[in-house]
Every structure is written in structure tokens, then in C-alpha cells.
Amino acid sequence: MPKRVVIGLLGPTLDRGTGPKRWEFWRPTVSLCQHEELLVDRVELLHQAKFDELAKQVEADIRLVSPETTVRRQLIEFDDAWDFDTVYGALHDFARSYAFDLEHEDYLLHITTGTHVAQICLFLLAESRHLPARLIQTSPPQKSRGASAGSYSIIDLDLSKYDRIAQRFAQETLEGLSFLKAGIQTRDKQYNRLIEQIEHVAIHSTHPILLTGPTGAGKSQLAKRIFELKQHRRQITGRFVEVNCATLRGDGAMSTLFGHRKGAFTGAVTDRKGLLREADGGVLFLDEVGELGLDEQAMLLRAIEEQQFMPMGSDRDVSSAFQLICGTNRDLVSQVAQGAFREDLLARINLWAYRMPGLAQRRADIEPNLAYELDRIARHTGRQVRFNKEAKENFMRFALASDTPWSANFRDLAAAVTRMATLAPGGRIGTRQVEEEVARLREAWRGTLASPEDLLVREVLGDQPIDLFDQVQLAKVIGVCRASRSLSEAGRQLFQTSREQRKSVNDADRLRKYLAKFGLNWDSVTATD
Numbered sequence: 001m002p003k004r005v006v007i008g009l010l011g012p013t014l015d016r017g018t019g020p021k022r023w024e025f026w027r028p029t030v031s032l033c034q035h036e037e038l039l040v041d042r043v044e045l046l047h048q049a050k051f052d053e054l055a056k057q058v059e060a061d062i063r064l065v066s067p068e069t070t071v072r073r074q075l076i077e078f079d080d081a082w083d084f085d086t087v088y089g090a091l092h093d094f095a096r097s098y099a100f101d102l103e104h105e106d107y108l109l110h111i112t113t114g115t116h117v118a119q120i121c122l123f124l125l126a127e128s129r130h131l132p133a134r135l136i137q138t139s140p141p142q143k144s145r146g147a148s149a150g151s152y153s154i155i156d157l158d159l160s161k162y163d164r165i166a167q168r169f170a171q172e173t174l175e176g177l178s179f180l181k182a183g184i185q186t187r188d189k190q191y192n193r194l195i196e197q198i199e200h201v202a203i204h205s206t207h208p209i210l211l212t213g214p215t216g217a218g219k220s221q222l223a224k225r226i227f228e229l230k231q232h233r234r235q236i237t238g239r240f241v242e243v244n245c246a247t248l249r250g251d252g253a254m255s256t257l258f259g260h261r262k263g264a265f266t267g268a269v270t271d272r273k274g275l276l277r278e279a280d281g282g283v284l285f286l287d288e289v290g291e292l293g294l295d296e297q298a299m300l301l302r303a304i305e306e307q308q309f310m311p312m313g314s315d316r317d318v319s320s321a322f323q324l325i326c327g328t329n330r331d332l333v334s335q336v337a338q339g340a341f342r343e344d345l346l347a348r349i350n351l352w353a354y355r356m357p358g359l360a361q362r363r364a365d366i367e368p369n370l371a372y373e374l375d376r377i378a379r380h381t382g383r384q385v386r387f388n389k390e391a392k393e394n395f396m397r398f399a400l401a402s403d404t405p406w407s408a409n410f411r412d413l414a415a416a417v418t419r420m421a422t423l424a425p426g427g428r429i430g431t432r433q434v435e436e437e438v439a440r441l442r443e444a445w446r447g448t449l450a451s452p453e454d455l456l457v458r459e460v461l462g463d464q465p466i467d468l469f470d471q472v473q474l475a476k477v478i479g480v481c482r483a484s485r486s487l488s489e490a491g492r493q494l495f496q497t498s499r500e501q502r503k504s505v506n507d508a509d510r511l512r513k514y515l516a517k518f519g520l521n522w523d524s525v526t527a528t529d
Contacts, residue, residue: 003041008110010047033066034149107133213356216409219327238282260312290330
């Protein structure tokens with residue numbers, strides 16, 4: 001059996017007493033060693049130098065009640081027992097310097113003595129595993145029982161051992177994920193992992209979040225769900241304020257975002273608060289943030305960093321504390337290089353950046369989104385609409401085909417379901433409605449239908465623009481990589497002719513460098529999930 005070691009602070013008040021009458025009082029540190037069923041092999045007694053005599057008395061008394069227990073007095077110093085910084089620092093230093101032997105010793109952390117500040121610090125050090133111990137709390141005896149040792153309870157901070165608590169946290173996490181996905185049970189593994197991280201960041205961070213991806217990928221809906229999740233957890237008190245930056249131009253942009261004073265410009269007949277102030281205490285979603293002008297970008301940067309800005313025509317700053325979410329379908333890095341977007345602003349909003357995949361990259365989620373759209377229509381119209389079996393099979397075959405581009409992403413899908421549901425006789429979508437809708441979509445996409453090479457490159461690069469020459473070449477390279485078992489095998493096939501003319505051959509390195517030109521690697525081009 002491992003030895004049991006108790007680590008605890010000397011209690012100058014509760015552990016007091018030097019005369020014979022001290023035995024008439026309950027003293028937590030001494031009583032800890034009086035429990036017959038709790039054998040303590042060693043006590044690490046932490047105390048300040050000014051309480052050295054009391055520590056010696058407690059050590060002697062423990063020796064009397066429990067001869068098998070060794071006491072080691074450990075000096076720690078802090079000027080103010082109620083100052084969090086100094087107390088935590090002293091205890092943290094002790095934890096870092098102590099030689100724990102987890103293989104042969106079991107540690108208990110006594111949290112009955114010491115100030116409340118000290119008890120909180122010990123709890124935090126145990127929770128962070130700086131002190132790898134379970135907590136032990138002692139209580140004085142009840143007079144009716146007459147047990148001089150009192151009672152104790154042991155608390156293990158490993159929450160995984162507490163089934164009900166663990167289940168509660170797991171359930172809250174699942175509810176948060178479902179919340180962000182609008183209740184849609186998505187099947188795409190990568191998207192689920194993406195939402196898991198966004199859920200965690202939304203709850204634990206107030207820094208800006210940047211959502212990128214093609215138009216119609218669901219950036220606006222996700223921003224609203226993040227707001228509702230934070231609102232549900234009472235993390236915010238304000239509104240959700242959304243603005244499409246592509247609609248803002250000139251003085252109107254400044255006024256809309258930052259407000260103005262009466263007379264600031266022609267037509268400013270009254271004061272205006274501006275959207276940043278309206279979002280105070282809530283969430284501001286700037287969709288298409290890449291469309292903002294440089295002047296607006298400069299003011300936005302200050303508003304993010306200082307939570308202050310100056311409305312047009314005003315000589316005084318106003319304040320607004322908001323959570324910022326930005327959305328864009330543009331490559332902001334390229335815009336920075338072109339001088340169209342501020343590098344310092346991008347650095348500020350790019351801490352938590354997530355790329356939303358388009359529908360073509362989430363084909364596994366088409367069926368659950370199909371059901372979601374039908375349920376949404378039922379809630380809005382009060383009319384239940386469903387596919388018949390053959391019609392649904394036909395539509396899914398079309399929806400999942402690799403040459404179906406879904407160029408407007410979920411907007412295309414929502415519009416298609418709405419049209420079919422509206423035209424469905426008796427609330428049943430049949431093959432006729434599906435055939436008509438497929439023809440309508442193909443006509444709308446005519447001229448924009450992507451080739452298989454297009455889709456293959458888009459699957460790997462997203463919407464990153466590249467020349468047609470590079471696209472054709474890269475598509476071939478991706479195909480060879482996916483048909484090969486290793487980077488070296490793919491390299492040998494791709495450089496079969498030129499390798500014979502080289503003295504030094506490293507096909508894998510040549511292929512690795514080629515992929516790196518596009519920001520790719522072996523794993524990213526061969527992943528198919």
C-alpha cells in the first residue's frame with residue numbers, strides 16, 4: 001500500500017494551545033491523525049517562521065496521538081495571509097520544489113486551516129495538478145456524539161470519477177454543439193470538429209471571431225447561433241447587431257457604424273447612435289468585412305482595442321463593449337498585400353479564424369439539411385411536406401453527384417426545397433417536382449458548372465484562386481497522390497522521365513516543394529473525409 005501523506009497549513013487560531021487545556025479543544029491538524037480508519041504516515045506541516053513554537057507543539061501532540069506518524073515542518077512566508085498574490089506565490093513555490101513520489105505515496109491536501117484565501121489557493125493548485133492530491137476537509141465533533149476527533153471527508157477533483165457531474169458537462173457540450181448547428185445532426189466529421197472548437201471558443205473567449213468561406217456557406221446563421229448560445233449562458237446582455245459591409249459607402253458607412261452628431265454633414269439633421277453603440281453588451285456581426293474602406297477599418301481597430309471611438313462631428317469619445325464576429329468570402333491576406341485591408345486589423349480579428357466549407361464540401365450533410373428545411377417550412381406555413389420514396393432517391397442522387405456544384409451553397413438547397421414544397425400537391429413532393437427542380441438548377445448553373453478537375457482542386461484549396469494552367473496540373477498531381485501509397489511512390493510516378501536525367505534523385509522532396517507552393521502537404525491532398 002502507498003504511504004498516506006497529508007499536506008496542510010498550520011492554523012494559528014484553530015490549532016492553538018500550549019497548556020494542558022489544549023486537549024479540551026478540537027484542533028484540526030492534530031485531530032486529523034486521531035482517526036483509527038485514517039492512517040497518516042506523514043504530515044507536511046506548512047507554517048510561517050513566527051509560528052514556529054506552535055508548529056513544534058502540534059508536532060509533539062501528533063507524536064502522542066499517532067506515534068507512527070512523522071511530521072515534517074515546512075517554512076513558507078507571506079506578509080499578508082489575505083493577499084491572494086503573495087499566498088498563491090508562496091504555495092506555488094512550495095508545490096514546484098516538493099519532490100512528489102506518486103508511485104509510492106498517496107497525497108491528501110488539508111483545506112480546513114488557513115485563511116479563505118489560502119484555502120482557495122490550495123484548491124486551485126490541486127485542480128491544476130501542481131499539487132497532485134485529493135482534498136481532505138475535517139469538521140469538529142458533534143457534542144451528542146462525543147467523538148473528539150470529529151469527522152472528515154475526502155474530495156477528488158478528478159471530475160471524470162463523478163458520473164453525474166461528468167454526464168452534466170457532456171450534456172451541456174452536446175447541447176452547445178447542437179445549438180450552433182441549429183439542431184441539425186451533421187454527419188461531416190471535419191465540420192463537426194470545426195463546430196466543437198467554435199463552441200468552446202464562443203464560451204471561453206471574448207476575442208473577435210473571423211468566419212471565412214463562400215457566400216451561402218452559413219456564416220451569418222452561425223454568427224446568430226453564437227450570439228444565442230452566449231445569451232443562453234448569460235454571458236452577454238445586449239443585442240445581436242448585423243450589418244453587411246458591402247452596402248456601406250462614403251459618409252454613410254461612418255455614420256452607420258460609428259454614429260454622428262447633428263450637423264456633422266449635409267443631411268445629418270439629428271444625432272445617430274451608430275451600430276457599434278447599439279451592440280454595446282452584445283454581439284456585432286460585420287458580414288463582408290473585407291468591403292470596409294480603410295478609414296472605417298482604422299476606426300474599427302481602435303474600437304476593438306480600446307472599446308472607444310469618436311462619432312462623426314463629435315469631439316468626445318463614446319464607449320461600447322461588444323463581442324465582434326466578422327464574416328468574409330474574400331482572401332483578406334491577399335487584400336492586405338494589395339493595400340486594400342489593414343494588416344493590423346487583420347491581425348486583431350484573425351485570432352480565431354474558421355473557414356466554413358461550402359455545401360459541395362459537405363455532401364454528407366445534404367440529407368439532414370434537407371430534413372431541416374422541410375421542418376422549417378412546416379413551422380412557417382403550418383403545412384407538413386414530405387418526399388415520396390422515389391422522389392427523394394432521385395433528388396439525393398442528383399444532390400450527391402460530384403458534378404453538382406451547389407454554387408450558392410445552402411442558399412441553393414433552401415431555395416430548391418422551398419420551390420418543391422410549394423409546388424407539391426397534397427404535401428407530397430413527387431418525381432415530377434424533383435425533375436423540374438433539377439432542370440431549373442442546371443439552367444441556373446449553366447456556364448458555371450465545374451469540371452471534375454475544378455471540383456477536385458476546389459475540394460483541396462477551397463475558393464483560393466489559381467490560374468487555369470496551375471489548376472489542370474494540380475488536379476493531375478492530386479489524382480496521382482490519391483492513387484499512391486506514399487509521397488515517394490507518387491513522386492516516382494510524376495517525375496519518372498526527368499528523374500533519369502538527374503544525378504541526385506529525391507522525388508519525394510520535389511513533390512513536397514511543389515505542393516508547398518499552394519500551401520498543401522501530403523495529408524491535405526490525400527484526405528478524403
